[in-house]
Amino acid sequence: MKTKIEIILGFLQSGKTNFINSMIKNCDLQNETIVVIQDEFGQSKIKNEFINSNENMNIINIENTSNEEINEKYINKILEIYSPHRIFIEVNGMKNSNSIINMFNNKNLRKLCRIDDIVTLIDTKKFFIYFRNMKSMLSTQIYNSKTIILNNINNINKKDFLNIQNQIKRINETANLLEHAPSLNIKEIHQDEYREISSHSFSAIKTMFYMSLLILSFTCFAALSITDSSGYSFYLDKFKNFYTVFISILIQGIPFILVGSFVSAIIQICIPKDTFIKFFPRNIFLSCVIAALAGLLFPICDCGTIPVVKGLIKKKVPIAASITFMLSAPIVNPIAIISTVYAFQGMKAVVIYRVVAGIIISILVGLIMHFLTRKDDDILSINNNALSCECGFCNDDYDYSRNKFEKIRAVFIHTGDEFFNIGKFMIIGTFLSSIFQNIVSAGTNIPILSGNIPPLIAMILLSFVLSVCSTSDAFIAKGFLKQFSVNSVMGFLVVGPMLDIKNTIMIFGNFKRKFAIKLIFFIVVVSFSILINLRL
Incomplete structure (x- = not known):
């Protein structure tokens, strides 16, 4: 069975490590050997109670303190030593994420593992600052993602939240968009912590309106064509x-x-x-x-x-x-x-x-x-x-x-x-x-x-x-x-x-x-x- 790869993208303090902690807590990952590669180090860490504390789960946390390049040789070494079921890669936000993603398109690695998900975490409070100053990096992360999670949504108004969603959809309209909903009990991480953002139906309604208007126009034109047009033949000819x-x-x-x-x-x-x-x-x-x-x-x-x-x-x-x-x-x-x-x-x-x-x-x-x-x-x-x-x-x-x-x-x-x-x-x-x-x-x-x-x-x-x-x-x-x-x-x-x-x-x-x-x-x-x- 191929090793599943989870690539976690985002800038510093965007919530990448907290997300990995919540995923490890998830019951669906029981009975797995999981390797967590941290290429960036913020204030949050992989929680100690997760590492080797659960008999049904083996967690290996690797901190890339030497700033070694994560390449094909690096991944092959991890696969050989640990034989993991799943690998989480927390990518440094200032590095080119495409080099990590493209690496798994290599023929040799494709035989051994596959990308299960690419997740980008975004701090909504800092979104517009990053979008103005580091647009290429942020856009590349969004474009490559299968899942995008928005953090700190309680610190922005509804208008800015909608603008952020529109900007993201303009770059990647197929990504699954989630929002972080922190629990009242901060010490315990619940499975429903990340919930899907319901899509707004305005665009669908607008599309239906235009389609209905178009169908109505063709229907009226067809009806006028087959009825007695002696009274308005001049105008009908002009319209034709x-x-x-x-x-x-x-x-x-x-x-x-x-x-x-x-x-x-x-x-x-x-x-x-x-x-x-x-x-x-x-x-x-x-x-x-x-x-x-x-x-x-x-x-x-x-x-x-x-x-x-x-x-x-x-x-x-x-x-x-x-x-x-x-x-x-x-x-x-x-x-x-x-x-x-x-x-x-x-x-x-x-x-x-x-x-x-x-x-x-x-x-x-x-x-x-x-x-x-x-x-x-x-x-x-x-x-x-x-x-x-x-x-x-x-x-x-x-x-x-x-x-x-x-x-x-x-x-x-x-x-x-x-x-x-x-x-x-x-x-x-x-x-x-x-x-x-x-x-x-x-x-x-x-x-x-x-x-x-x-x-x-x-x-x-x-x-x-x-x-x-x-x-x-x-x-x-x-x-x-x-x-x-x-x-x-x-x-x-x-x-x-x-x-x-x-x-x-x-x-x-x-x-x-x-x-x-x-x-x-x-x-x-x-x-x-x-x-x-x-x-x-």
């Missing part, structure tokens, strides 16, 4: 058009957001910062050129670039290169290029000018934003949850290469967080875009505008309002050739992938407002300045 446009934009955009979120997660977790920065030259202009052409390797549209750019910025990639990639990737996307070739057959100049103009504009805007914000690199929104990553895997100080499964798990967790964080802004933008598309569509009779400036402005505004995906906007743009010149249509093809309703809302949702306003302003100004001088 809105619904069709809304769903079609979501279907087009969501896969790209998912791909972008996945790429962003891989950048965050699997690629060290130093290694990633080596891809970009020190020369800002050259780094922008590389970023502008990087879209050829990432077939994502305008919806999926923002999560990737956030990952680049977190890895300290220059702002110029990050913004350049965000603006150029939807245009140099191979799918977008191919769709433009098919839409404008026999007009190769349109394809070339679209790609070249997109690259030039993106590089210029990237350089401008770099010089305007080089003194303040913190451009991501403060309220953005993804900005303050709490998984512990994004910190370059830790080495998680030994445990591939944990790294893969972290990638998917990050992908989900990024997807839902970006997705909510995507849905809001799609909703507004669908409304405008019902008001202004490609089939609307637009008066022919004379000159160069008015038609170009009109096409830029239409590209913003219609918010068409960059992989299919070429077919819609060609429909305007009957009313607008090729030079004006280039405004639709070039500015649309860089800036539309969806993008604008996602930009404001993920970047600081001041930076977002500057970015949008220079996209419009630089694009207009370049496109007005094109002659096709």
Whole structure:
């Protein structure tokens, strides 16, 4: 039978030793040989009455006074000498707990023992202090835990207690959350000392409300579709058009957001910062050129670039290169290029000018934003949850290469967080875009505008309002050739992938407002300045 391993995490005086004492007192551990390894020494000790005082239980307490590294050799020695049924390891709170956990993934140790539980004990009174000053260590402990115990809950108010639970659930939503309920009789430790915290039903009620609202909406729509609609056919047709446009934009955009979120997660977790920065030259202009052409390797549209750019910025990639990639990737996307070739057959100049103009504009805007914000690199929104990553895997100080499964798990967790964080802004933008598309569509009779400036402005505004995906906007743009010149249509093809309703809302949702306003302003100004001088 394999030896059961109990890993106890937490900072000094968080209650680790008291918890081990309560576990030893538990009747379920009778008739076992138990080894307790203490790698940290606070005020509490393993109680003397437990050590070799119970005939049905053999307790061996090992204090790591020499600060010897707890590694595979150390554990094998204990297994050989004591042949224990169970080992409690009280981990020093200032050490990297991943090294202990990953050690038991070794093939040799897996044959001899298995991790039964990983418990983190948290002093709620000191939680926010630790969370501000030692966030990476605390987040790593929480992330790795199967069970989390909150101590000193009587010393904080209800609001702080709920905030602590929310922070923990944000890092590790699957962990079993317990609270320490000290007995009135302090000398005696009862088995019900640690009790499960009942989950609050508010989120479940909110989910049920939204689900019910969604079902009701579909039911009403279905009922209106099969009943006599002569009295309200006009409004029903408008709603059908809105619904069709809304769903079609979501279907087009969501896969790209998912791909972008996945790429962003891989950048965050699997690629060290130093290694990633080596891809970009020190020369800002050259780094922008590389970023502008990087879209050829990432077939994502305008919806999926923002999560990737956030990952680049977190890895300290220059702002110029990050913004350049965000603006150029939807245009140099191979799918977008191919769709433009098919839409404008026999007009190769349109394809070339679209790609070249997109690259030039993106590089210029990237350089401008770099010089305007080089003194303040913190451009991501403060309220953005993804900005303050709490998984512990994004910190370059830790080495998680030994445990591939944990790294893969972290990638998917990050992908989900990024997807839902970006997705909510995507849905809001799609909703507004669908409304405008019902008001202004490609089939609307637009008066022919004379000159160069008015038609170009009109096409830029239409590209913003219609918010068409960059992989299919070429077919819609060609429909305007009957009313607008090729030079004006280039405004639709070039500015649309860089800036539309969806993008604008996602930009404001993920970047600081001041930076977002500057970015949008220079996209419009630089694009207009370049496109007005094109002659096709």
